[in-house]
Amino acid sequence: MRYTGLLFFLLIMFSAVYAQPHHIDSLKFINSSTPIPDHPRLLLLAGEENNIKTAISTQRISQGVHAEILQKCDSMLMTKPVERILFGVRLLAKSRECLNRVFHLSYAWRMTHERKYLDRAEQELLAVSNFTDWNPDHYLDVAEMTMAVAIGYDWLYHDLSEKSRSIIKEAILKKGIATSFDPTYPNYRKWLSVTNNWNQVCNAGISFGALAIYEDHPALAEKVINRSIASIQIAMKDNGPDGAFAEGYTYWGYGTTFNIMFLNAIEKVFKTDFELSKIPGFLKTASYLENMIGPTGKNFNYSDASEVSTLQPAMLWFAGKLKDPSLLWNERSFLTREKLAKNTDRLLPALMIWGRNIDIEKITMPKNKIWVGGGKNPVALMRSSWTDTNAVFVGMKGGSPFVTHGHMDAGSFVLEADGIRWAKDFGFQEYTALELKNIDLWANKQNGQRWKIFRYNNFSHNTLTFNDSLQRVNGYAPVISHSGNPQFINAITDLSSIYKGQVKKAERGIALMDGQFVIVTDEIENLDKETTVRWAMLTSAKVDLKGNQAELSQNGKKLIISIPNSPEISIKTWTTNPPHDYDDPNPGTTLVGFEAVIPAGKKQSFQVFLIPGNARVNVSKPLPPLKNWPR
Template identity: 70%
Template sequence: MKTDFMRFFAALIFVLTTTLAQAQVREMDTVQLVNPKTVIPDHPRLLLLKGEEKLLQKSINSKRIWKQVHSSILHQCDSLIATKPVERVLLGVRLLAKSRECLYRVFYLSYAWRMTHEEKYLKRAEQELLAVSNFSDWNPSHYLDVAEMTMAAAIGYDWLYDDLSEKSRTIIREAILKKGVGTSYDSAYPNYRKWLSVTNNWNQVCNAGISFGALATWESDPELARRVINRSVASIDIAMKDYDPDGAFAEGYTYWGYGTTFNIMFLSAIEKVFKTDFGLGKSAGFLKTACYLENMIGPTGKNFNYSDASESGILQPAMLWFGNKLKDPSLLWNERLQLTDLRIKLNADRLLPAILIWGKDVDPEKVEAPKKLLWTGAGRNPVALMRSSWTDPNAIFVGIKGGSPKVTHGHMDVGSFVLEADGIRWGKDFGAQDYTPLELRNIDLWADRQDGQRWEIFRYNNFAHNTLTVNNQLQQVTGKGVITSTTSDPAFLSAVADISTVYKGQVAKAERGAAIVDKKYVLIKDEIETSDAEVMVRWKMLTSALVKVSGNQAELIQWGKRLRIIVPEPANIVMQTWSTEPPKDYDEPNPGTTLVGFEVKIPAHSKSTFNVFLVPGGTLPDTLTTPKPLKDWH
């Protein structure tokens, strides 16, 4: 009976939310920002106006890194000449891989044509554009596919406009309008417009893609183009406000790269065409998000990969826009490392040509390190990120999060942390699992209610994360952990999170603190208060290291380096390990990983404290500081 009521209540909330969202979308359609008399630049007008190639070439000639990126793009274009155009082949429910491949090819080839005027690049780009223009559709049932394909076609149509045949221009233009821009207004596809009112990456990607299509084909239907831009400004503002107050991105590192970069593509395009961003640039949280992204990367080059994120840090073109916009080159510290240390393949990003446009005024080799060792951000998925040094490759790095499993792409990872020291990621996160195999198995991947099938996926629930589990139960989906205090003293960098609400009904209170002490070791401190029943609490950390346990200690060994876990409190605990063998046949394998930690019974109506020291190196420091209560950490 209770389950039936909860499902009815959830359905009612869904209906009300959908109704409000539809009203919000209708209101967007009435926004008037672009003056009907506005005169926009001739082609090419997207991102790089006619004649600006000369300034770009000057930057390339004078900066070694940009010359390297430019050469890499041309090399990739040469490898594309003999390939066949993409074909309309779906992977599961998605055409997205083909849309992305087309965007990569067209953006690179169009760039190569504009910078070299070698005929081979023009002809190969034209073949790609005609091929996708002749697709039956761009798969509007999964609208990201439409958005990226529209952006690809728009860039090619605009950048090659003067050199395409009239026949080719007509075919490509009609495809952009009918298979791209037009579908966003087609009443036969009402669900395709849901992205207009959401806060996540779908909003940013879809608005950017459709807006590129409208800007590229402006002359064909100026009124439609104005409607699209007016609507997109009103819509994308919703997503940009989700970065408030400090810039922390709810969906984590990987989707920051996706949503934020497309958001910047949109801002960059409208600023170039209209000489204004219609006030979007005043979004304080959005402008702060570059600090969030920079601090998310540890000394190993890996990111704090909570939620559906991959572990490896990658080159982020959007950071070049932020560095230029904010006049703060230190924001590009990780991009400098990516570019100068050759940690990446320069063909890895389909939007790579944009890095040259946004970064032409910066020399990556002259970027200086940031100063602050701790960064914290509130919002829907609050995080705290700290390190002992920016320049020492063996520095200690800790990321800890609050948040809620309910956020888009969220996991039951509230209170979870990652840890690096001596160039090793000791405490890690599995991150994302590939969606397509799950969807092909009819797993309800996006059912984020408490009894949703999403939480049966091993990598998504709290059993696989570096957090607490009480009585072998799941965290509460509707709970939220918040960062309550931080300290920025280099001798005691710390953050405290109140994670009580994700254990509602399990314990009365749960708080977790993480600290880097004297730049030598890490302390994870938990304070738990029980209510009417005894509970069993499991503390655990995921690692790729070889683990040797002995009493209240564990030694982790990886790549010839060591880290020791010591738990002096509570007394008489015994360290142990747990397998990461997938419990379901649809779970991805987790080879070479182990969960290490301990279990403790806590009596009813009592308080308990866990002090866990994580000490890099083979030997202990002279003393381990007796930790203060969490209330005294601020």
């Protein structure tokens, strides 16, 4: 038995000994005498159901979301309670399923008072409370399970039997909160000082547990909540200065949403978020996410991301906080009945809380056609229209492979036109399968095994490669200029340090011209050695090669790749067949581009035109050098 009364007492009393770093435990924002509301206190106070019921009665979309939640709850009644089954080293899938069920069922009970939802939620809570543990060796599992059980305990508190409350409370205490003070677990508190999604998710989950049992353990709750308020700032500051989220679209949906769960919870209880939402860049991150989605509905899936875009309930919190409904331009389409039925977001009930005062059907479109954000993984996102599904959209990134979940993709881009994603990104490869094959997926030093994975290195991305070498892990590519000039929307990134030791200087500019076509310009200054550069673009289209042109065709649409000012260059293709048995297959994809030799010490420029089928383009006149692009 890992826990004993004495051990638990000592851990709580002397937990500052194990503080990593110490100052996180020493900061004070609340004290145990701070008054708090009675149950329910997490996210939705007693009586606030009436506000949601008003929205349901007056807003068609709210009606649809509510009906979908109840339908999902009814389907849950036919399943077995969650079981403790690991997938590889993770219990995370089960923690997430528990959160999905308990949050939905607890919402259904509070809104309808149909006993079937209460009874089933209680079964789920008791089932996971009786697990041997919540797998603290992979701490996200504990965090999500603690949040799940905390919501159920808090929202159903007055309707659970005394025996059930005792069992559930004990599980929150010992299987959840106590493990965050227990140094016998590997890296048991590392998440307190990291900048990535682990910080946001773990702080949110454990704090929900502390808030749920606050009245029974006020000193412990004080310690946990003060620790989280201090710690979560570390991750929130990573959105600075402009809101670009270093880990990309998918992990924005994870980390930022849990961050909002935390902010909303403490603000409900303490009537303040302790000015956390004022951290520079944090509120701007909503614009980042909105601009990341192209006209096809796919996102710019750099790093470990899937190109499938999903409903993001947190966007409704941002829209309300900023009083800017235009942030929900994409969410509006996700909330159509057809798309909503496919939604599997375990936090969907939060949308009913955050969106109850917003009529999504009345929002207006965003105004700007370019969005640029700096930070650890800077991006530039450009489009010709917000309303035309055939619009041109191009996203480019700089950054570094060293960021969490990063790839060797500095300089990479995606391109959409005529409803087709022409230039794409593979995104991530499923982690557990790699780990089960003993691949050190997280070894991101220069010679780390991570960069042998085909989807993660620069050979599979829409960027440059010099002499078949990898990008530099410790390099960094900033976006150094940009312009929203309607005839010449553009951004430029300096890739020089990403290719340190390979070339002297490398800059890439991408321009959306007249809202019709795209030009990729690369300016390279070589070292005192002959260098071969490879320019590559990943596509799912059929490729027909024609000298220094290639015609891409897909779904009856066409796109021309042309290098008009370099007649000596011939466009070619490379296979995307996986080089290792642990690499995922990549059917239906091709790398298209060219190779060129740059003489020692010389400067060379390449201009690649990407022209959708209906665009009218004069390719005979080259663009000015990057230094003369509009800024």
